[in-house]
Each structure stands twice: as structure tokens, then as C-alpha cells.
Amino acid sequence: MTNYSNKIPITIEKKLTPSPLTSILVPLFSIILSLLFGSIFFIITGNDPVEIYSVMFSGVFGSAYGIIETIVKSIPLLLAGLGLSIAFRMQLFNIGGEGQIYMGAAAATWIALNLAGQPAWLLLPLMMLAGGVAGGIWALIPAIPRAYLGVNEIITTLMLNYVAIYWIDYLVHGPWKDPDGYNFPITSTFSNTAHLPVIGDTRIHAGIIIGIILAVILHFFIQQTKFGYEIRIIGQSQNAARYAGMNIVRKIIIVMVLSGAVCGLTGMVEVSGIVHRLQSGFSPGYGYTAIIVAWLGRLNPLAIIITAVLFGGLQVGGYAVQMQNIPVSMVMMLQGSLLFFVLGGEILTRYRITLKNRSSQGDGIS
Amino acid sequence: MNQTLLLEMKQITKRFPGILANDRINFTLHPGEIHMLLGENGSGKSTLMNILSGIYKPDGGEIFIKGRKTIFKSPRDSIKARIGMVHQHFKLIDTFSAAENIVLGTHKNFKLNKNDIEKKVYDLAKENGLEVSPRAKLWQLSVGEKQRVEILKLLYRGAEILVLDEPTAVLTPGESRDLFSNLKKMAREDRGIIVITHKLHEVIEAADRVTVLRSGKSMATLEQKDFSQEYFARLMVGRKDIFSFSENITLEPPGEKILELNNVQALNENGRLSLKDISFNIRKGEIFGVAGIAGNGQRELAETITGLRKCTSGNIHLKGENITNMSPSEINAKDVGHVPEDRVGTGLVPGLDIINNIMLKGYKNSFSRGIFLNYKKAFSKTGEILNEFDIKLGDPSGPVSLLSGGNLQRLLLAREMSSNPALLVAVYPIRGLDVGAIESVHRLLLEQRSNGTAILLISEDLEEILKLSDRIGVLYEGTINGILEKQNADLEKIALLMTRVKNTGEINS
Numbered sequence: 027m028t029n030y031s032n033k034i035p036i037t038i039e040k041k042l043t044p045s046p047l048t049s050i051l052v053p054l055f056s057i058i059l060s061l062l063f064g065s066i067f068f069i070i071t072g073n074d075p076v077e078i079y080s081v082m083f084s085g086v087f088g089s090a091y092g093i094i095e096t097i098v099k100s101i102p103l104l105l106a107g108l109g110l111s112i113a114f115r116m117q118l119f120n121i122g123g124e125g126q127i128y129m130g131a132a133a134a135t136w137i138a139l140n141l142a143g144q145p146a147w148l149l150l151p152l153m154m155l156a157g158g159v160a161g162g163i164w165a166l167i168p169a170i171p172r173a174y175l176g177v178n179e180i181i182t183t184l185m186l187n188y189v190a191i192y193w194i195d196y197l198v199h200g201p202w203k204d205p206d207g208y209n210f211p212i213t214s215t216f217s218n219t220a221h222l223p224v225i226g227d228t229r230i231h232a233g234i235i236i237g238i239i240l241a242v243i244l245h246f247f248i249q250q251t252k253f254g255y256e257i258r259i260i261g262q263s264q265n266a267a268r269y270a271g272m273n274i275v276r277k278i279i280i281v282m283v284l285s286g287a288v289c290g291l292t293g294m295v296e297v298s299g300i301v302h303r304l305q306s307g308f309s310p311g312y313g314y315t316a317i318i319v320a321w322l323g324r325l326n327p328l329a330i331i332i333t334a335v336l337f338g339g340l341q342v343g344g345y346a347v348q349m350q351n352i353p354v355s356m357v358m359m360l361q362g363s364l365l366f367f368v369l370g371g372e373i374l375t376r377y378r379i380t381l382k383n384r385s386s387q388g389d390g391i392s
Numbered sequence: 393m394n395q396t397l398l399l400e401m402k403q404i405t406k407r408f409p410g411i412l413a414n415d416r417i418n419f420t421l422h423p424g425e426i427h428m429l430l431g432e433n434g435s436g437k438s439t440l441m442n443i444l445s446g447i448y449k450p451d452g453g454e455i456f457i458k459g460r461k462t463i464f465k466s467p468r469d470s471i472k473a474r475i476g477m478v479h480q481h482f483k484l485i486d487t488f489s490a491a492e493n494i495v496l497g498t499h500k501n502f503k504l505n506k507n508d509i510e511k512k513v514y515d516l517a518k519e520n521g522l523e524v525s526p527r528a529k530l531w532q533l534s535v536g537e538k539q540r541v542e543i544l545k546l547l548y549r550g551a552e553i554l555v556l557d558e559p560t561a562v563l564t565p566g567e568s569r570d571l572f573s574n575l576k577k578m579a580r581e582d583r584g585i586i587v588i589t590h591k592l593h594e595v596i597e598a599a600d601r602v603t604v605l606r607s608g609k610s611m612a613t614l615e616q617k618d619f620s621q622e623y624f625a626r627l628m629v630g631r632k633d634i635f636s637f638s639e640n641i642t643l644e645p646p647g648e649k650i651l652e653l654n655n656v657q658a659l660n661e662n663g664r665l666s667l668k669d670i671s672f673n674i675r676k677g678e679i680f681g682v683a684g685i686a687g688n689g690q691r692e693l694a695e696t697i698t699g700l701r702k703c704t705s706g707n708i709h710l711k712g713e714n715i716t717n718m719s720p721s722e723i724n725a726k727d728v729g730h731v732p733e734d735r736v737g738t739g740l741v742p743g744l745d746i747i748n749n750i751m752l753k754g755y756k757n758s759f760s761r762g763i764f765l766n767y768k769k770a771f772s773k774t775g776e777i778l779n780e781f782d783i784k785l786g787d788p789s790g791p792v793s794l795l796s797g798g799n800l801q802r803l804l805l806a807r808e809m810s811s812n813p814a815l816l817v818a819v820y821p822i823r824g825l826d827v828g829a830i831e832s833v834h835r836l837l838l839e840q841r842s843n844g845t846a847i848l849l850i851s852e853d854l855e856e857i858l859k860l861s862d863r864i865g866v867l868y869e870g871t872i873n874g875i876l877e878k879q880n881a882d883l884e885k886i887a888l889l890m891t892r893v894k895n896t897g898e899i900n901s
Binding site: 250251252254255256258259265266269270271272 | 699721723737742765
């Protein structure tokens, strides 16, 4: 329906229904294209793309370790991806996942350190609660000006990431620093009761279960509850929402807080399940990668499980590649091109591009 | 070829799918004159001017600029021919100063000499009586001043043919008077001005000549000495024979008052008063038609009644209960149906399927179980509605954006009527529909009327208003300019009320 230019005789029309075949083939083809695109850069930098891809592949799938690590890395991506997807559904662009993760981790740490030695049944729920509340509050700060004054949440949430990250840096360099930590910017290790239980003797922890349960609940919540319905309507059309009598301002605040709370929970899960203490830079940008994870999963909670694993694998493959003396930035570049191609390919499934004669254009009487 | 003509458009024809927007229109502009284009919405005024500014290509006809045949391939060619247009929505940059906005894009040099351009702009403004401070940032200016900046922009580029598209739509009466006196000054020997309008008094006040358009045809071009409001109104709306009212309506004794508005006022988005002292009532089983040219307060009226817009003074009663400034969902719950102007995007959510759209109004009450949605109930209700209103749809799980315009509107009407509301507010219900769909929408409205619903029908289609309404109120610049009983309503009376300020006592009921 949109006519982007007078000059170029191309029109892009919405397709009536995407055919099932294209909705499988196009993403697949997009992934292949992005790998090809990535190999251009590998070749330019004097690397052999075939070798890199095979190193990545065997790094992920070649060993039990690789598969386990992939799942471990996908847990925070899954949780944060779910959290962000709630906000994205309502067209609220919460880019502050990273900061919310840090704040959630800090709050959980505070509980773990102050109640050290308490039984797990008390400690773990309290840490989750604290993580969720801290993440929620961190998202509430940009939510209020967004809801009442329309202040762009992309900028405010992004800026608050730096505040959070440096705040945690301050804590671990200063008041919370482990006195026996040889001056490293870390807190003391949590007591055993503050660790999330693991599966067998792997590093896979209960976070994976939390993530999957949350994905199912979220899916059900969005599709089956009145609140979820309101989120869907507001995300599609604010005018329709207002017309139907929905309170958009209140919903913006609640949804942002929910989104932040899930990201805060992500931080708790990461410190309690993996790091077992708070340390500077414990999240290598999960909150940002989760943005890609959420969009690639088309904001569908169940699909996000799959995209989270995909990106967990990319992360692990990246480490494997790094061992071969190839900069990790190459893998991050690959992540970017993956998003670019898959989202770009989506245009093909949802729109039809046609060449059109200019003289027959016109969009009605104005 | 007449050498003295600044512009001559000959036999201009433009077709859009399903509609002839311009049908062999002739239009001329002399140097030094203000020539107004008068017509209702959709009469083809804007299309003609968009052809002149190179946005549309005509399907037929020729354009001569100062006697030379010219073909516009793009807006650029039109600008080169010294034609400039002031659109209804200004194309200015808020954070730039007036002077910067005016010279934007004209300077070849990399460096901008601020003092120099400010001086130039100041001189230009003074010369043309368009007072505006060159240094003021755009966001600090009033709407009237912004418009002056737009005009100066064109003058700076040496425009000789100025086109203003409904310039007074955004202005206060005082600003409008200033504008017209400035325009008179600006129309000089080498310059001509075209003003698009639908207000008769503006033509009488400021035009040298006027061309009246109706449904794509030029009805007449008149000189000042032949100006008369009655004649204009007749040319604008035509004199079609309207079939009798009672055709398919059996008039029942008017019931109790359902809706009552007393001195209602409301503001528009720009904070200007767009409803002034509106008072009327609608009784049970009555259709109250609101006629008027779009933009005279119709949208605001519907939104104020349904709670979407704040009522700044006065009060609204529904079945005797004061509902002034209740929230939309409270008013919803009081049996008020609303068919909004924007069917898709407001009334219906395009990306969702039919069932989800049917739930839009009742998701809180009828289609819920605790905090959950009751899809089962919504599903059976959807089936009922589609059956009862005889709507045949392909795939009920596909997004509604795939439905035709007629089906969309029927679906929307069906949803709003299915609860048998006490009041139904229908805004432009047949806009953009084909004849068959119009018939079925009208049938639905009349059925609802016999079910005892009070209906507020806002329309720009006078035939529709005359055919369906029991009483007709005419909106003009935010006021009800007169209320006509259907027995003594006719097109001409309505047209006059639609287009001029003062109403004569005799037709006021």
C-alpha cells in the first residue's frame, strides 16, 4: 500500500497472507545469506570462512561441553528476551535490559550477602523477588516520563544502563568488595544456599526451567487474559485502544515495570546460577543481545526459546573462534548481520514488491 | 493565446480508480488577482491544485504558464515555473528560525551569512506586509505567523503563482482577516493568488473571481459583480431531486429524550475552541443528522459525547444521567455504540482477526471470565453477529485488514449494534463505500432506529442526511448553525447553513 517514492517505479504492497512455505524458507535462506555476507568480511581480513564456520559449529555441537555451554548462555538471553518482548509488544522500546539485569543482580546480591547462610527455600525466593523489584523500579524511572509526557523511552532506558553498570562497578570496587578478594572488583562468594540448583554436575542451572515456565506463562498471559489483550490492542493501535476505553498511561507503566522485573530476574538468575557473586561486567551485553533475540522470535514467547538457544550457540561458537586467534568482534558482526538479514527477509514474507508504471499511480482524491 | 494570462489550465482531466476527480476543468489566473476555488470536500479542488504543483500528472488537458505550454514531470518543474503552494499542514522545521526556514534549500554557498539572510527576510516581510520576526524560532510562533513564514518561503523563491490550500482552516477569525488583507496587498501585477476554500463568506470578502467545483466538474466561473451566497451554495451542492423521506420510515411518536447536550464546549488538538455552545437532544427511535463540511467540529462532537474528548464546559446527559467527562469505558458500559470516523485503526484493529475485533468493546465484561478472556463466548457471539447481520466473510481467523471496505463497515456497525444500544454515534458511516454497501449500511441504521435506538448520524453526504434523518442539525465552525425538522429541510437551506455564519431566524427551529 505504501508508495515510497515518486521516482522509483516500485511499490511495496502488503501480502494478503504469507504462504507457509515462504515463512519457513525465507528465514532459512536469510540465515544462509548472512553467513555468506559474514564470509566476505572473513575473507577481507584474511581468514578462511569455511574454517571459521566449522570451528564455530564443532565448538557448539562437537562436544557435550559445547552443548551445555550453549544452554547456559541461552538462559539469560531467554529470560531477558522474554522480558523485553512484553514491552516491545506494546511498541515500548525498552533498550534498558542491560541496566535492569545489573540492578536485579545487585539487589539479589544484597539479599544473598546479608542473609548468607539462611536456608535456600527462604533465600532463593527472596533473591528472585529482590531482583524483580529492582529491575522493575529501574524500568519505572523511564516509564513515568514516557507515560505522562511522551519522553522517548529508547534514550532514557539506554542512558540508565550506564548508570546501573557504573553503580555496580562502584559497589564491587567499594563498599561490597570482598575483603579476601585480592582487590578484584568482586563481592564475596554467595553461600551455597544462595546458588540455584544445577542439573547433574553440569553448569546448567534451574534458570532454564524458570525461563521455559515463564515463556509458557507469558504466551498464555498474552493470548488468554484481558491484560494481554489490552497489550496486543495498544501495540497495534493506540486509537483503537482509547476507543475501547483502555487506560493507556497506566498500561505503559505496568508493562514497562513488568518488562524490567523480568530483566531484573535475569540478573538474579545469572549471579545465583553462574557467577555466584556480583562482579564487574558479569553480563557481556545480554540485555542488548536479548533485543535481537526478542525480535527474531517475533515477540512470540515460545519462539524466543528457540532464538535464545540460537544466540547462545553463537556466543559459544564465538568463544571457540576466539581460541583460534580470531577477534570476537567478527562473531558480533555475524550476530548483527543475522538480525539484518532475517528481519530484512521478513519483508519478503509479508510484502509483495512490484514494479509499476508511474502514470497509473494515484492515491485517491485529497 | 491570451498573453496577459498568468496561468491557463485547459480541459484538465484526472481519473482515480473508480472516480473522475477532475472532469475537463478550465481554470485561468490573471496577474494581480485572487481567484478562489470553491467546492465541498471531494469536489476535486485539491486534485486540481496537486496537478498544478506537479504532484499528480493529469490524464488529459494542458497547462499554459504565461502563454507557454508547460508539462510538469515533478513538483520540481512546477517550482521552476514559479508556482508555490502553501499546504494545510505546514512543512517547516520547529527548531530553525523563521529566516532559516525561509531560505532553506535555496543557498548554494556552504556558509550561511545569518545577518545577511535575516536582513533579506526582514525586507521581504516588510515589503509584503507579512510581519514576522526573522530571528524567532519556529516553535515560538503562532499558527498565523507560521503560515506567514510559509508564504514568505514561496515569495523568497520568486513564486508568481501562489496557491493556498484552505488557509483559514487553522486560523482564528482575526488571523483570517489579516491574511486576506495581506493577500490583497500581495496580489500585484506580476503575481496571482489561488485560494482553495469551502467558505462562502471568504469568497465574498476577498476574491476577485471564483470557480465553483462540484464532483470533479467546474460549475461556473464568476466575476465579483455576480457573487451571491445563495447562488454559490446552489452551485456547490447542486439541486438534485431528493426522494421523499417517508419512503421506508414509519414515523412513530417521539419517545423519551435519550441524549441531551447543553452548551457543550470542547477544544481541538491545538487547544482552540472547536465546539461552541452545542445544545440539542435526540429522542428514542430518532435519527439526528449532523450536516456540515468536514472539519467544522464533527469529530470533536462525536468524541466528546463518547468520552474520548474532554468537555470543557456544559453538560451531556444520557437517559437523564449526567455522563459529562465520564471515561470512554464508563460510557461504553452505558449502552452507547460508536462507529468512528476511522474504521480501521480506531473502530477495528487491522492486524487482529475477526473474533478479537468483536471482543474490542466487550472484552472487559461480556467476553471475560475473571482476568481471562472468554474466547468461547466471543466465538459464538461472532457467529451470531455474522449470521444476524448477514455478513459473509472468508476466513474468520485472518486479519480484518483483508476485508473489503463494505464488510469492514458492516462488521463494525454489527458489533456496535449487537447490544441494541440506547445511543449510537455514527460518524461518516458510508464514506468510501460502494452503492451496495451504502444501501446495506442505511438499512442497518433504519432497523436500529425502529428498535428504539437514538442515533446521531454525522455525515458529509447531504443526500444521506436528508434520506435518513428525522431532524437535521448543521455544524458550522463548531456551532450548531440551525436545526431543521425534516419536513422543512432541503438541500439549499442546509447548504446555506453549512457555509455561512449567520442563520436567518425563519429556518431555525
